Amino acid sequence: MKDYFFQDTVGKPMDRVDGRQKVTGAAKYSAEYELPNMAHAVLVGSTIARGSIKSIDTKRAENAPGVLAVLHYQNSIKVPGYVQEAHPTEPKPAGKPLQVFIDNQIHFNDQPIAVVVADTLERAMYAAKLVKVQYNVEKHATDFHQNVSKAVLPTVAKRNPKHGLNDYVRGKEDAYKTEPLKIESEYVIPTEFHNPMELQSIIAHWEADNKLTVYDKTQAVIGTQNAFAKDWGIPVQNVKVIATYVGGAFGNGLHTWPHETAAIIAAKKVNRPVKLMLTREQMFTMVGYRPHAWQKVGMSATKDGKITAITHEAIGQTSSYEEFTESTLQQTRMMYTSPNVTTRYRILPLNVSTPIWMRGPGEATGAFALECALDEMAYVIGMDPLEFRLINHTDKDPEKNLPWSTKYLKEAMQMGAEKIGWRKRQLQPGMVKNGEWLVGYGMGVGTFGANRGRAKVKATLHKDGTLVMQSATTDIGPGTGTAMVQIAAQNLGLPPEKIVFELGSSLYPPSPSQGGSATVATVGSAVHAVCQVLKKRLTSMVAGNSDTSFKGATVENLTFKDGYVSLTASPSARLSFGDILKQQNLPELEVTEESSPDASLRQKYSMYSYSVHFAEVQVHPLTGQIRVTNMVSCADAGTIINAKTAGNQMIGGAVGGIGMALTEGAIMDHRFGRYVTKDLAEYHVPVHADAPNISSLFVNKPDLINNPNGTKGIGEIAIIGVAPAIANAIFNATGKRIRELPITPDKLMMV
Amino acid sequence: MPQDKFPDQHLPEGEGGQAQHSDARRTFLKQSSLLTALALAPPAALKAAELKFEEKVAAVFEQVKVTLGINGKKQKLSIEPRTTLLDLLREQLHLTGTKKGCDYGQCGACTVHVDGQRVLSCLTLAAMADGKEITTIEGLANGDKLHPMQEAFIKHDGFQCGYCTPGQIMSAVACIKEGHADSDDEIREYMSGNICRCGAYPNIVNAIKEVKNGGHKV
Numbered sequence: 001m002k003d004y005f006f007q008d009t010v011g012k013p014m015d016r017v018d019g020r021q022k023v024t025g026a027a028k029y030s031a032e033y034e035l036p037n038m039a040h041a042v043l044v045g046s047t048i049a050r051g052s053i054k055s056i057d058t059k060r061a062e063n064a065p066g067v068l069a070v071l072h073y074q075n076s077i078k079v080p081g082y083v084q085e086a087h088p089t090e091p092k093p094a095g096k097p098l099q100v101f102i103d104n105q106i107h108f109n110d111q112p113i114a115v116v117v118a119d120t121l122e123r124a125m126y127a128a129k130l131v132k133v134q135y136n137v138e139k140h141a142t143d144f145h146q147n148v149s150k151a152v153l154p155t156v157a158k159r160n161p162k163h164g165l166n167d168y169v170r171g172k173e174d175a176y177k178t179e180p181l182k183i184e185s186e187y188v189i190p191t192e193f194h195n196p197m198e199l200q201s202i203i204a205h206w207e208a209d210n211k212l213t214v215y216d217k218t219q220a221v222i223g224t225q226n227a228f229a230k231d232w233g234i235p236v237q238n239v240k241v242i243a244t245y246v247g248g249a250f251g252n253g254l255h256t257w258p259h260e261t262a263a264i265i266a267a268k269k270v271n272r273p274v275k276l277m278l279t280r281e282q283m284f285t286m287v288g289y290r291p292h293a294w295q296k297v298g299m300s301a302t303k304d305g306k307i308t309a310i311t312h313e314a315i316g317q318t319s320s321y322e323e324f325t326e327s328t329l330q331q332t333r334m335m336y337t338s339p340n341v342t343t344r345y346r347i348l349p350l351n352v353s354t355p356i357w358m359r360g361p362g363e364a365t366g367a368f369a370l371e372c373a374l375d376e377m378a379y380v381i382g383m384d385p386l387e388f389r390l391i392n393h394t395d396k397d398p399e400k401n402l403p404w405s406t407k408y409l410k411e412a413m414q415m416g417a418e419k420i421g422w423r424k425r426q427l428q429p430g431m432v433k434n435g436e437w438l439v440g441y442g443m444g445v446g447t448f449g450a451n452r453g454r455a456k457v458k459a460t461l462h463k464d465g466t467l468v469m470q471s472a473t474t475d476i477g478p479g480t481g482t483a484m485v486q487i488a489a490q491n492l493g494l495p496p497e498k499i500v501f502e503l504g505s506s507l508y509p510p511s512p513s514q515g516g517s518a519t520v521a522t523v524g525s526a527v528h529a530v531c532q533v534l535k536k537r538l539t540s541m542v543a544g545n546s547d548t549s550f551k552g553a554t555v556e557n558l559t560f561k562d563g564y565v566s567l568t569a570s571p572s573a574r575l576s577f578g579d580i581l582k583q584q585n586l587p588e589l590e591v592t593e594e595s596s597p598d599a600s601l602r603q604k605y606s607m608y609s610y611s612v613h614f615a616e617v618q619v620h621p622l623t624g625q626i627r628v629t630n631m632v633s634c635a636d637a638g639t640i641i642n643a644k645t646a647g648n649q650m651i652g653g654a655v656g657g658i659g660m661a662l663t664e665g666a667i668m669d670h671r672f673g674r675y676v677t678k679d680l681a682e683y684h685v686p687v688h689a690d691a692p693n694i695s696s697l698f699v700n701k702p703d704l705i706n707n708p709n710g711t712k713g714i715g716e717i718a719i720i721g722v723a724p725a726i727a728n729a730i731f732n733a734t735g736k737r738i739r740e741l742p743i744t745p746d747k748l749m750m751v
Numbered sequence: 752m753p754q755d756k757f758p759d760q761h762l763p764e765g766e767g768g769q770a771q772h773s774d775a776r777r778t779f780l781k782q783s784s785l786l787t788a789l790a791l792a793p794p795a796a797l798k799a800a801e802l803k804f805e806e807k808v809a810a811v812f813e814q815v816k817v818t819l820g821i822n823g824k825k826q827k828l829s830i831e832p833r834t835t836l837l838d839l840l841r842e843q844l845h846l847t848g849t850k851k852g853c854d855y856g857q858c859g860a861c862t863v864h865v866d867g868q869r870v871l872s873c874l875t876l877a878a879m880a881d882g883k884e885i886t887t888i889e890g891l892a893n894g895d896k897l898h899p900m901q902e903a904f905i906k907h908d909g910f911q912c913g914y915c916t917p918g919q920i921m922s923a924v925a926c927i928k929e930g931h932a933d934s935d936d937e938i939r940e941y942m943s944g945n946i947c948r949c950g951a952y953p954n955i956v957n958a959i960k961e962v963k964n965g966g967h968k969v
């Protein structure tokens with residue numbers, strides 16, 4: 001850290017502020033708090049996909065040692081606010097989230113239907129197996145392809161003709177159909193699961209009858225606080241939510257789930273703190289997933305590479321009780337110059353649980369189809385796919401007809417092409433070899449809205465010269481605290497060692513959920529604001545000093561550096577922040593600032609982050625084994641606050657994309673509507689051996705229209721466009737175009 | 752001792768075996784040894800027996816005494832035979848640095864060292880570790896001085912959320928000791944039992960290489 005003992009910390013590869021906690025095991029995740037007299041809860045899931053509970057026999061479970069309660073729809077405490085319409089922090093979807101233990105209806109297989117509470121985990125696990133349930137079975141529909149004709153326009157779109165999920169036509173509808181040079185292809189992605197390494201868990205503790213504390217795995221501290229306050233009809237300030245460390249989430253912690261309420265019910269019933277940790281199987285059924293999707297892209301282009309039309313259709317899976325939607329088709333509407341663009345989005349309700357946004361939600365799905373189609377189109381006209389994309393690059397948003405706040409995608413493309421050695425790529429597939437292996441190169445572009453929300457940060461400058469900031473944001477892995485410390489160090493002129501950023505508690509000033517790649521833009525702006533106010537306060541303090549050396553000082557003619565204020569013109573007169581407070585007889589200086597995006601600017605500009613991913617793969621022609629041998633991921637994500645953590649995020653997205661492309665996919669036994677792939681031995685997330693060297697490169701130019709730190713988000717664009725880059729590289733290696741993920745050797749060998 | 756009455760207690764659990772195994776044990780108890788048991792039974796068991804709660808009768812006898820060395824300290828414990836080393840560490844000893852990522856030996860988050868070897872604590876019954884030396888992530892550093900692998904993970908940012916990290920580090924230390932860190936590919940192969948969903952793999956490989964090549968004692 002010594003190297004960064006200067007104010008210009010932004011951009012530096014500073015070590016994480018919580019690194020030591022994480023490598024020593026001291027970091028406490030939600031299931032790891034020690035509370036007196038804690039009981040353990042285990043959920044029982046349904047074994048049918050649709051129908052109702054005929055009878056539930058809990059006698060043996062209740063008589064098992066250590067069992068404190070077995071709760072289900074017949075004997076559960078009724079959650080007073082369980083008429084909740086939706087997740088309160090989110091735009092209202094049609095239908096409603098699953099309410100736990102409310103009636104005997106079964107909507108999906110492994111739906112939580114009972115909770116067993118015991119004094120030890122082993123006893124709760126054992127007793128959970130003794131609960132016997134009989135069902136009235138109804139015929140379920142879980143097979144996407146068999147039911148695809150039942151897909152519908154989402155209700156939000158039906159209700160509001162202006163809603164973005166409605167059909168979209170720019171120019172002429174389906175114009176590609178009558179063009180001479182065209183492609184038309186269908187793409188499928190299976191259901192994929194977030195599977196963060198930390199199992200979803202919660203400790204629920206009723207500190208008083210109307211006072212609830214939860215240690216909860218969530219990306220949304222305030223959202224969770226509001227949801228539980230509403231559920232239980234208690235004042236918001238009576239609910240405390242702690243999520244200091246979150247062991248990954250990738251979207252599945254964006255709203256509350258039935259298991260959380262089950263634990264809260266249990267804690268109320270047994271009048272003890274209750275810990276509930278899902279099993280790995282339950283992570284596949286109880287906390288959402290990236291929905292199975294079918295897509296079709298039609299595209300036409302001129303011989304010299306101008307796209308003339310794109311039609312992109314998508315159908316995404318949802319549950320029977322709640323409509324889940326995502327912006328699968330957004331990239332198609334704004335990324336390329338095509339004068340004619342048509343998009344149609346539908347959802348397909350099935351007897352499965354409701355999906356939830358998973359890293360690069362929608363866009364990652366859509367980009368797989370769009371960016372593969374682009375590669376197919378370029379091949380038809382015999383053009384290099386990089387050149388094809390450059391020709392169709394847009395200098396303003398063709399959908400909204402607005403200028404971009406910033407867009408440096410071309411630079412990113414050039415950096416990446418150089419680094420991967422794109423020159424080695426041959427137009428014709430199968431031309432490059434490494435011994436027996438066929439070598440191929442592919443690329444894919446990603447984009448995601450450069451979102452920014454409203455956040456509040458409280459900062460306390462102490463007379464020992466240290467600064468403590470607090471905000472109710474979270475860190476699911478990107479390094480939120482580290483980035484905030486660097487932003488404050490830069491803006492206040494204080495060494496990062498003297499700054500602490502506290503997060504993950506509802507006791508701190510509100511921040512939105514960590515989602516939509518918006519945290520640094522949102523919370524970072526509030527940190528920026530709080531630092532400006534602190535500087536002003538310090539300035540007026542020194543200017544008004546009896547010691548007149550700072551007379552007439554303004555923020556502009558002062559230098560803030562290394563924790564000292566000095567006159568820029570005569571730096572010898574300087575005072576430490578701490579001494580300034582001491583002179584005022586102040587033990588500390590406290591400032592709370594809120595920052596929101598400028599709505600009028602947001603109407604004048606279109607704001608997106610961009611990524612481009614390059615993959616080199618090797619495919620064995622006899623076995624179909626696929627190895628990603630090199631990856632380069634480049635981003636135009638505005639100012640990079642921390643080269644190390646930002647680079648790591650890009651790498652992580654690339655690894656996630658490798659999983660999407662090559663290994664991940666749910667398989668369901670439709671006779672029972674139950675997943676076959678429901679643990680990490682059957683559902684394959686990438687392991688060390690699947691991950692090659694991955695380089696991440698940043699354009700690193702600020703977007704000051706977006707926010708004062710000039711940042712744009714990274715989390716989503718890190719994965720959006722990776723899967724098509726790999727699929728395209730496989731085509732370049734083999735001449736085989738696999739349009740259904742994951743691309744496994746059997747699929748490759750069968751073509 | 753009571754546990755002698757249950758000769759199957761050290762059997763590994765089979766596929767989905769917990770319920771069957773325990774069921775069998777309880778049936779055995781009911782059929783053949785309830786009378787013997789009652790002769791020696793503490794009052795709690797008698798009361799349970801009166802109420803015909805066979806489960807509760809069984810519970811009274813189901814404790815195994817073990818002595819484990821944990822991070823250099825001897826601990827005498829009385830545990831249920833079905834308790835895994837992972838749950839013992841996390842739930843009873845509050846050593847939560849060892850993580851549960853699956854409970855089925857599929858993710859590596861629970862990796863600890865047992866007598867110097869890397870072991871998945873979720874697949875190890877605590878009773879099987881009787882008399883053994885266990886090192887968890889909490890015992891890796893030398894007081895305030897971090898182990899070189901911990902330093903290297905910080906320097907190379909070998910993690911994001913940090914949840915897989917204790918397991919990765921314990922595995923990485925063992926990987927070098929085993930002599931399985933001679934190339935990037937070898938490291939990747941021998942670390943493949945430790946999943947990082949955040950995908951920090953390349954950084955983890957770099958951290959391991961640095962420790963290996965730096966000639967640090969691991």
Ligand code: FES
Nearest residue numbers: 854856858859873
């Ligand atoms: S928890 Fe032991 S391997 Fe996953």
Ligand code: FES
Nearest residue numbers: 911913947948949
């Ligand atoms: S750091 Fe999050 S799973 Fe590895």
